[in-house]
Structure formats: structure tokens, C-alpha cells
Amino acid sequence: MIEPPPGAAPTGRGAASRLRCSDPACGTWLNREEGVYSCPRCGQLAELVLEIDPAGARSWRERWRARLPGRDAAGRSGVWRFSELLPSIAPGVDAVTLGEGGTPLLELPQLAAELQLEGLWVKHLGVNPTGSFKDLGMTVCVTEARVLGRGVVACASTGNTSASMAAYAARAGLRALVLVPEGQVTAAKLAQALDFGAMVVQAGETFDEAFHLLRQLAPRLNLYLANSINPFRLEGQKTAVVELLEQLDWQPPDYLILPGGNLGNVSALGKGISELADAGLITDLPHLGVVQAEGASPFHRMWAAGAEELVPEDHPETRATAIRIGRPANWPRALRALLRTRGLTAAVPDSEIETAKRRLAELGVGCEPASAASLAGLRRMRQSGQVPVGARVVLVLTGHQLKDTAYVEEHLAGLPGIRRAEPTLEGVERSLLGWL
Ligand code: F0G
Numbered sequence: 001m002i003e004p005p006p007g008a009a010p011t012g013r014g015a016a017s018r019l020r021c022s023d024p025a026c027g028t029w030l031n032r033e034e035g036v037y038s039c040p041r042c043g044q045l046a047e048l049v050l051e052i053d054p055a056g057a058r059s060w061r062e063r064w065r066a067r068l069p070g071r072d073a074a075g076r077s078g079v080w081r082f083s084e085l086l087p088s089i090a091p092g093v094d095a096v097t098l099g100e101g102g103t104p105l106l107e108l109p110q111l112a113a114e115l116q117l118e119g120l121w122v123k124h125l126g127v128n129p130t131g132s133f134k135d136l137g138m139t140v141c142v143t144e145a146r147v148l149g150r151g152v153v154a155c156a157s158t159g160n161t162s163a164s165m166a167a168y169a170a171r172a173g174l175r176a177l178v179l180v181p182e183g184q185v186t187a188a189k190l191a192q193a194l195d196f197g198a199m200v201v202q203a204g205e206t207f208d209e210a211f212h213l214l215r216q217l218a219p220r221l222n223l224y225l226a227n228s229i230n231p232f233r234l235e236g237q238k239t240a241v242v243e244l245l246e247q248l249d250w251q252p253p254d255y256l257i258l259p260g261g262n263l264g265n266v267s268a269l270g271k272g273i274s275e276l277a278d279a280g281l282i283t284d285l286p287h288l289g290v291v292q293a294e295g296a297s298p299f300h301r302m303w304a305a306g307a308e309e310l311v312p313e314d315h316p317e318t319r320a321t322a323i324r325i326g327r328p329a330n331w332p333r334a335l336r337a338l339l340r341t342r343g344l345t346a347a348v349p350d351s352e353i354e355t356a357k358r359r360l361a362e363l364g365v366g367c368e369p370a371s372a373a374s375l376a377g378l379r380r381m382r383q384s385g386q387v388p389v390g391a392r393v394v395l396v397l398t399g400h401q402l403k404d405t406a407y408v409e410e411h412l413a414g415l416p417g418i419r420r421a422e423p424t425l426e427g428v429e430r431s432l433l434g435w436l
Pocket of ligand 1: 032132149156157158159160161162207228261262263264265266322323344370371398399
């Protein structure tokens, strides 16, 4: 039995936390200073273990409320205001922040009625500084890169991680290296990474290929990895669940449904739910629902078959490029999150993702295609009865509408669209014939 290393002393900006192998069967303690992502003994991913004292946790809700934007003298972001749940930062190091978090929870009563639900909300994480949920994790991950004194952060990406990492690296004065599958990342996401000054290398046809290469390159080039195998990423991302529970006045929804790609986000939200339960802040755990695109759904297939091993998909295919992933690195911890929350999964064809995205847009809610998979999945879960009549459901929207404008142009059929008119009153009126 290896003794746990001492947890870094709380600095008022974080909790005592230690790094450990995430596989309960192994549980080896790891050294935070070494900046490791996985266990040298068994190869499973590393995770942070926080010391939670339920007696002390009783005051957390009030403390968090007092730190709402505008009320917090320390000016903490929507992630760092939950410092009781975050790993501590060494004294003298400033968090690398862009004001992330504090995103809206929108109620959709029309859609709730349509689906015979008691309540339906979307938690829109696309309304973050770089337009995706990645910012919630990146603020913690790039802060850790700073704590460790690393010079270059790197990721493989379907686009959002790279946009986010490039921004936080620029904010921290670090260099950023991005590996992307060739021709598979939207123009907007690539433009973000380039604008923030990242080095972008196109390599391979899939995220999985680029990620495999990067994991081998990391030790050779001394790169600090900012993919979701980085345990600090998940710490920041888990705050989304804390924030949304606060917005629901601590009445947990029955279901919390999100799209799954590399399965980092479901692992993060699962960790958040578990810790809130351990702290005594919730008793009913929301069931986590993971939705994958049919052509990239190895996790759904594993769960549906009741299997204990994931069979990778070598040729993942979906127009929702953000989740075009066949070898999700986080599947073991995603599996644990679903077991702990008695979760569920669905796989949806691209056509249903499109219908769902259109329906959200009709209600004034924009998002990128991968995000709309959560609504497409909910529809399936309602049809199959997995989600019962009268449930309260929160859908997680992961990315901003402007992340993939080409998608909208490709799917204009049925919309009023764009017409050309003579630049006269009559000309414009004529062009509107049949519409007004
Ligand atoms: N939704 C969006 C918009 C994403 O960008 C991603 C992942 C996911 C959902 C899936 O999240 O991987 O935690 O299961 N994007 C990564 C990237 C892979 O590189 O931007 P996950």
C-alpha cells in the first residue's frame, strides 16, 4: 500500500487534493508535481481526489452565492467561485482566466409539453469565452501548466479544445500546439486557434489518429497535454453541474443529458455529481444520459450490450464533426459515472441531429450540431420509455451556433432563406411574395 502524498495546503483558492489512479481496483497515489495523466502501474487515467468534509460543506451554497458575478470582491470567474471543489493553486500563482462560466439555464416549456415532461431546460455551455464548454476545464488545466512551469501546451482536437486551449495559452503567455485531423475541423474553430497564435498541424484523418500521435509525441517534445485525459480539465468542467443545480435552486433534475465524444465531459459531470452527493448537498442523483452520433457510437454500443470493454470504431462518421470520435479515451470513467448515476445512452442518426438543431433554433436557441445531439437523444429516450412521462430534464448544449455556419448553409431547405431583390421598394416587396 503506497501512502497518499500530502495534499497541497488549501490557499483559500482551492481545496486539498491529491492525484490518484482513477481505477478503484488500482488506486495508486500519483505525484501532482510530475504532471502525469495516467497511472504508471496500470495505465488507467489519473484523477484528483478532493478531501470533502460534509460538516464544512454546509456553508458552501451560501459562500458560492456570495461570489456571484458582481458580488464577489475577488472577481472570481464562474468556475473559480466554486474553489471549495477545485484543486488548490500554489501561492503566488494567478489563475489563468477569461471570465468563463456563469452560463444561462434556459427553460423550454413548449418543448417540455411536446415531450410530456414536467420540465425541460438547456444549460448553454456554448456561451463561454471561446464558445464551448472546454473553457470551463481549460482555465484549470492551463493554470496547472503555469503552476508546473511548463512552456508548451498541446492537444489533439476536433476543433473546440484547440480553440479554447489556444486562447488560454495566449492569456498565460504559453505556446500552443494543436494536432487536428485534416479537413475535419470547421473553419471557425480553426480560425480561432490560428487567431490566438497556435501552431496548427494537420495530421491523420480522425481525431483518434491525431490523439494517438500526440500522446507519443508529448514526452519526446516535453508537451503538457490539454486533452480531457488531463485530470485538471475535468475539475473545471464539473463546475457546470454545480452551477446548474444552483440555478435550479438545488432541486436536481431527473436526467442530465449531453453529447459524448471522447467522454471527458460526462466523466467530469459524473465526478461533480458524486462529490456534491458526498458533500451532502444533494441526495437524489440525476441520471446521466450520453448521446452519440450513430456513426461514432462505440460507448452507446458497449452500454446497450451490457459489455465491460469498449470496441473502438475505426472509421467514425458523422456530420457533427465535434463528436466524430471512435476511440474515446475516457470510457472507463464514463462507464463508472453511468453506473453510479444509473445512467443511459442513445445513438442518433445525423438526420435526427439536424431536426433537433432546427427545433432549438425555432425556439431561439442556437448551438452547433454536436450539441443538438442531446435533444435528438432525449427524443429517442422518450420514445423508448427510458425517460418517463413527467420527468424533469436538463440538456447540455456544448458549443455555440457560430462554430459551424457551413452546416446551416447546407441545411437551408424548408427555411425562408436568402432571396435577391432589386434595390427598390417594389423589388423588395416582390421578393417577399408568398412569404408575407
Ligand atoms: N460537444 C462539442 C461541441 C464538442 O466539441 C465535444 C468534444 C463534445 C461535445 C464531446 O465532449 O469529448 O468530452 O465527450 N470536442 C473535443 C474537441 C473532442 O477536440 O474539441 P467529450
